[in-house]
Amino acid sequence: MNETASLRARAEIDLAALRANVRALRERASGAQLMAVVKSDGYGHGAVPCARAAREAGATWLGTATPHEALALRAAGLDGRIMCWLWTPGGPWREAIEADIDVSVSAMWALREVVAAAAAAAAADRPARVQLKADTGLGRGGCQPADWPELVAEARAAERTGAIRITGLWSHFACADEPGHPANAAQLAAFRDMVAYAEKEGVEPEVRHLANSPATLTLPEAHFDLVRTGIAMYGVSPAPELGTPAELGLRPVMTLAAAVALVKDVPAGHGVSYGHHYATPAETTLGLIPVGYADGIPRHASGRGPVLVGGTVRTAAGRVAMDQFVVDLGGDRPEAGAEAVLFGPGDRGEPGVEDWAVAADTIGYEIVTRIGSRVPRVYVNETAEPSGGTGP
Known part of the structure; x- marks a missing residue:
């Protein structure tokens, strides 16, 4: 009996399926870049192996919620662009700056902390990469439209000093998993307005991004420069209303x-x-x-x-x-x-x-992310197929 067969339980992670999903999602992304979201230990699948497989399949960005998740990717040797967005006061801003991680800012306290950290960073000649997040209607993270001018003005002032570089403008949908919900059009319009205001004030973002997995699949007008694919990358449908994984061209990982x-x-x-x-x-x-x-x-x-x-x-x-x-x-x-x-x-x-x-x-997101550490992850198809392969 081999070691895998003798396990009490196992979560088998098919990295060929993940690579195929990333390629399929890139085809749906209207030419936008793709961010592979590997927060919560890769939605329970293992952040580092999944991040590597996603990179092999053409993901140009990696995304995490917490800065510690992002720093763990760097410590594992993953290069390229990485972004994290869930910050609390006193977070490891300096470590993130020195690790070349794009950090999200939704409020004045966060902007001031990242500017102070940039001044103290060992790599003082390298500005902090900051992405400004707009609350376009989700009512969670992000800057309210009424406060947006103040945040943009102070961010631009910090950029002129060389402390930061505003690399992105972004937001997040509330109802993209419900096609036709009026909030989707309202958020898209609000995002366009807030981006237009920031650009009028001199912001020149590398990327503007709004689309999560369901919006990647159903709202091409929301793709902008970058799409953020989380649950769909793992072959789980974002919502039954959108279709099964097979109907969406995805394979469970x-x-x-x-x-x-x-x-x-x-x-x-x-x-x-x-x-x-x-x-x-x-x-x-x-x-x-x-x-x-x-x-x-x-x-x-x-x-x-x-x-x-x-x-x-x-x-x-x-x-x-x-x-x-x-x-x-x-x-x-x-x-x-x-x-x-x-x-x-x-x-x-x-x-x-x-x-x-x-x-x-509940939802499929919760089922895969809650599988605990007592269940070993067993990776199959770890080696990427030759260029041009189609995967499963």
Whole structure:
């Protein structure tokens, strides 16, 4: 038995699928550059291997939420453009500047901190690369339109001193996963207005960007100079309304599997797991799947979460516990150690990420990002195919 086969559980990450997804998304990007977003450890897939594979497939930018995620990419040897956007006061501005990371600024306090850090940086002759974020209607990060003139004016003043270089203007959609939502057109118009104002005041951005994964797929008018692809890069549909991964030309990258730990006969009426929310309707066999909510299996999917065992899709019987859950095998008797596939690309009839999202009343993003560190990532197809290959 090889090392992978003996694992309690594993998340198999197909890097050829990821490269193929990046190429497919680049084709949809209307000539814009592509930022591969690898925040939250690559949406649970592993930031560094996924960043490398995305670069191989033509991603010109990498994106993270926190500066520490961005700095970890640099420490792993990843070069080229990297941007991070989720800052709090006292963050590692100086380290980011010295690592040539583009930093996002949404408010005056952040601009003043980055200017001060630029003055103190060891590479004092290299300005901080700053991207100004506009709140065009998401109501989350970003500068409100009423405050935009002040932020632009102070940023331009800092740029004239050589402390910073304004490399980008950007914003984020609230409803791009809902085609036709009126907020999309309103945000697009607001972004154009705020970009036009900044450029009138002398800002010359290298990139203007607004489109996330769903906007990359459905709103070509929002592509501008750069698109930021996160969940779609991993082969998960941004929303069921947009289509399945296959319908979008994408292939799921993660397959989550576990080894069946125990198979046993039980009589009719036998309670299963905490609270006995499930009792066997007849004499049957039960299979123990050795993953639980400590591994990221959503407890909200108790009684509903699907898993492929022995060629048949079963359903979690009763409560998902911290380390394990049970399936009713209906009299079948797979061997201990048989593979149980929770989700994957569907090649063998296994469930997909969206099936678990529906079972847990959540979104596919949460299903993949919550898979915990107890589940080892096993990378396949790590070597890029020769130039011109099409991947899976």
